[in-house]
Amino acid sequence: MRTRGLRRAALVxxxxxxxxxxxxxxxxxxxxxxxxxxxxxxxxxxARPLVEGTVARGHENDDELLMTGKVDGVxxxxxxxxxxxxxxxxxxxxxxxxxxxxxxPSGEGDGMxxxxxxxxxxxxxxxxxxxxxxxxxxxxxxxxxGVMPSYRSQIAVEDRWRIVAYVRVLQASHQGTRDDVPAADxxxxxxxxPTPDASEDAH
Amino acid sequence: MSQxxxxxxxxxxxxxxxxxxxxVLCLGLVVFTLFRSTWATKQHEFVEQxxxxxxxHHVGGVGIDxxxxxxxxxxxxxxxxxxxxxxxNCHNQIWTNAPILEPVRASLRDDTxxxxxxxxxLPDFVYFSHQIHVKQGVGxxxxxxxxxxxxxxxxxxxxxxxxxxxxxxxxxxxxxxxxEVFNMAYxxxxxxxxxxxxxxxxxxxxxxxxxxxxSVCHR
Numbered sequence: 001m002r003t004r005g006l007r008r009a010a011l012v013x014x015x016x017x018x019x020x021x022x023x024x025x026x027x028x029x030x031x032x033x034x035x036x037x038x039x040x041x042x043x044x045x046x047a048r049p050l051v052e053g054t055v056a057r058g059h060e061n062d063d064e065l066l067m068t069g070k071v072d073g074v075x076x077x078x079x080x081x082x083x084x085x086x087x088x089x090x091x092x093x094x095x096x097x098x099x100x101x102x103x104x105p106s107g108e109g110d111g112m113x114x115x116x117x118x119x120x121x122x123x124x125x126x127x128x129x130x131x132x133x134x135x136x137x138x139x140x141x142x143x144x145x146g147v148m149p150s151y152r153s154q155i156a157v158e159d160r161w162r163i164v165a166y167v168r169v170l171q172a173s174h175q176g177t178r179d180d181v182p183a184a185d186x187x188x189x190x191x192x193x194p195t196p197d198a199s200e201d202a203h
Numbered sequence: 204m205s206q207x208x209x210x211x212x213x214x215x216x217x218x219x220x221x222x223x224x225x226x227v228l229c230l231g232l233v234v235f236t237l238f239r240s241t242w243a244t245k246q247h248e249f250v251e252q253x254x255x256x257x258x259x260h261h262v263g264g265v266g267i268d269x270x271x272x273x274x275x276x277x278x279x280x281x282x283x284x285x286x287x288x289x290x291x292n293c294h295n296q297i298w299t300n301a302p303i304l305e306p307v308r309a310s311l312r313d314d315t316x317x318x319x320x321x322x323x324x325l326p327d328f329v330y331f332s333h334q335i336h337v338k339q340g341v342g343x344x345x346x347x348x349x350x351x352x353x354x355x356x357x358x359x360x361x362x363x364x365x366x367x368x369x370x371x372x373x374x375x376x377x378x379x380x381x382x383e384v385f386n387m388a389y390x391x392x393x394x395x396x397x398x399x400x401x402x403x404x405x406x407x408x409x410x411x412x413x414x415x416x417x418s419v420c421h422r
């Protein structure tokens with residue numbers, strides 16, 4: 001009786017172990033997840049670096065203004081496509097994601113990373129930048145400038161232009177006068193809400 | 204001829220039969236419970252990483268948006284792990300000599316990869332896509348928990364299929380407006396179900412019949 005019970009328990013144990021074995025095989029199929037480690041390739045990475053100069057099929061674009069911000073080699077004060085309200089909204093999100101850490105949501109250049117010691121960029125509202133061509137902003141985002149790194153790999157081409165459009169909005173907002181404020185918002189202008197204290201996390 | 208079995212053998216045999224069935228059931232229950240336990244799912248376990256990268260500091264403290272590093276979350280299945288250069292966007296100027304960042308500098312210097320340990324690892328037979336979830340108003344924190352408060356990332360949810368289905372059966376319980384998806388401080392309003400139903404219609408979220416059919420996640 002007891003040996004039979006033991007044998008049964010052993011059988012169940014083997015079945016359970018067998019099931020667990022199947023489970024892991026199915027969990028980790030013999031294929032690579034994105035960026036999964038590889039035993040085959042040098043460097044241990046399954047994601048292989050692109051051969052220099054690779055252009056993905058269907059992604060070649062020789063529109064000079066769109067891709068470089070220039071027309072005949074000169075930075076142009078033009079946008080390669082018409083900017084809509086939706087583009088500005090995307091531009092705002094992208095600006096607040098990629099630019100605001102240094103340039104601050106206001107564009108004044110005192111973002112959180114600058115407060116932690118990064119070199120302060122000039123305000124986007126100084127005369128020189130106020131009158132700089134749109135293509136120049138596009139070029140700086142794409143190629144970097146001074147200590148600012150290139151954002152080519154983080155921001156898609158069209159989104160870079162939407163950011164430039166939003167920078168124009170920010171700049172216009174700083175040129176506004178009291179007369180530009182809708183009557184309904186005047187009270188909010190005169191009694192601004194206290195800004196939250198940003199120095200909470202001092203580390 | 205004397206009997207081989209004493210009279211009590213009858214009772215023992217019956218008890219043995221019941222006991223054997225009970226034993227198998229109990230074992231099943233134990234295995235079932237174990238597979239669903241946090242011990243098996245690794246829920247709430249901090250995972251050691253090559254660098255003690257703190258989301259609490261970068262997201263909660265500095266206020267960097269998820270997408271600064273996880274750039275492909277809106278347009279691909281994989282949210283994206285940043286290349287070393289993204290770290291260096293800031294750390295070529297701040298904390299440049301911090302010993303904690305030596306592996307990052309070494310990675311850039313020697314052109315080698317940082318070997319992060321994956322925390323949220325779905326089985327390979329699940330074809331999950333970040334893109335559709337983000338687009339339909341599922342907040343980062345809904346699945347990943349309060350990442351802005353995690354000094355080291357842990358898996359906030361069980362990632363069991365029953366957990367996926369909880370939302371796929373009734374997305375209105377969790378949906379939020381698209382513009383709040385990346386907001387880590389977002390709190391569901393009191394009328395969540397009402398809002399959820401409204402968003403579900405507005406974003407054309409698929410029917411529950413579709414969302415709970417096998418081939419939506421398994422191919």
